[in-house]
Amino acid sequence: MNKLVLRLRQYGRCTMATTEDQNGKQQPDRSVDYILTGKVYIEELPPDIEPIRKFLEKYSGIRAKDVDDHIHEIRDRLWEIYPYICIGHFRFLSLKFTSDPRYQIALNRLLAPQSDATFLDVGCCVGQVLRQLTFDGVDSARLYGTDLEPRFLNAGFDLFRDRDRLRATFVAGDMVTPAGGQDGDGEGDEKLKVLYGKINIIHATSFFHLFTWEEQVRAASKMVRFLDADDPDVMIFGRHVGTTTPGDREGAAKSKRFLHNAATWQELWDEVGKATGTAWRTELSEIEEPGMHPDGNTDGTLQRIGFGVFRA
Numbered sequence: 001m002n003k004l005v006l007r008l009r010q011y012g013r014c015t016m017a018t019t020e021d022q023n024g025k026q027q028p029d030r031s032v033d034y035i036l037t038g039k040v041y042i043e044e045l046p047p048d049i050e051p052i053r054k055f056l057e058k059y060s061g062i063r064a065k066d067v068d069d070h071i072h073e074i075r076d077r078l079w080e081i082y083p084y085i086c087i088g089h090f091r092f093l094s095l096k097f098t099s100d101p102r103y104q105i106a107l108n109r110l111l112a113p114q115s116d117a118t119f120l121d122v123g124c125c126v127g128q129v130l131r132q133l134t135f136d137g138v139d140s141a142r143l144y145g146t147d148l149e150p151r152f153l154n155a156g157f158d159l160f161r162d163r164d165r166l167r168a169t170f171v172a173g174d175m176v177t178p179a180g181g182q183d184g185d186g187e188g189d190e191k192l193k194v195l196y197g198k199i200n201i202i203h204a205t206s207f208f209h210l211f212t213w214e215e216q217v218r219a220a221s222k223m224v225r226f227l228d229a230d231d232p233d234v235m236i237f238g239r240h241v242g243t244t245t246p247g248d249r250e251g252a253a254k255s256k257r258f259l260h261n262a263a264t265w266q267e268l269w270d271e272v273g274k275a276t277g278t279a280w281r282t283e284l285s286e287i288e289e290p291g292m293h294p295d296g297n298t299d300g301t302l303q304r305i306g307f308g309v310f311r312a
């Protein structure tokens with residue numbers, strides 16, 4: 001069995017799978033192709049690609065005629081690292097987050113005269129949010145990004161061609177390493193400690209829904225440690241997949257992930273509050289967008305959710 005098929009088994013996501021025929025020749029596995037083509041990896045750029053095309057021309061200086069090839073090249077590189085559906089569908093290039101009112105609140109605070117506020121994108125992948133903030137006029141030295149996968153962080157510099165001018169700080173680290181696990185000190189991944197106490201605004205999109213309840217508590221508790229304890233106006237915001245029937249769902253490779261409604265999202269943050277000696281108020285809003293979850297919203301219970309978390 002070849003490597004691509006193995007990847008499919010592992011992640012349940014892949015489209016170019018092949019199998020060996022009787023003569024040992026690689027042939028496309030039509031059944032796999034049929035099931036997955038257009039579901040998790042699409043060839044055609046999506047209809048909402050125009051804003052990032054323009055962004056890559058203006059921010060990165062890429063010629064209009066070269067932009068689409070550049071996008072495809074980087075997308076395929078990311079897909080090889082890990083086949084997230086948001087990569088297969090080019091959703092990591094969507095700039096729709098700019099219309100989130102909480103993005104505007106964050107931007108206003110970052111741009112206020114004499115502001116020294118800082119912003120961290122958790123699970124930032126290629127760091128598109130940080131580039132947009134920079135383009136919107138924020139001093140990139142006050143921007144931070146963290147992700148488990150250093151190759152995503154590195155690919156961001158190639159995607160946006162700003163290695164020599166972006167002053168943002170990127171830290172590769174694991175947000176859900178069990179307490180007492182890797183480093184034995186009860187606080188998980190040592191590398192993330194450089195962010196403790198430094199941050200005023202945290203963004204996390206398509207992040208929480210990757211994890212179990214316990215992992216989400218660990219990730220959220222770590223976010224609390226990143227925040228400036230003396231700032232009453234900190235904000236954590238973003239979006240993810242929510243549901244009208246909260247609970248465990250099966251994710252890739254039979255992993256478990258917990259999807260929330262408004263009540264369980266608040267419960268999670270109450271638990272985080274108890275664990276960290278803090279208190280949190282949450283808000284959720286449904287985002288109306290077409291094309292919800294091609295890999296399974298068969299019972300119609302899944303929703304795209306925007307969220308905000310504030311000190312109570």
Ligand SMILES: C[S@@+](CC[C@H](N)C(=O)[O-])C[C@H]1O[C@@H](n2cnc3c(N)ncnc32)[C@H](O)[C@@H]1O
Binds near residue numbers: 205
């Ligand atoms: C579905 S992608 C979303 C990326 C980006 N936020 C976006 O909206 O385009 C999830 C991201 O979370 C990162 N991630 C997954 N597990 C993580 C962990 N344990 N700690 C930190 N980052 C993690 C992945 O590497 C990936 O970049």
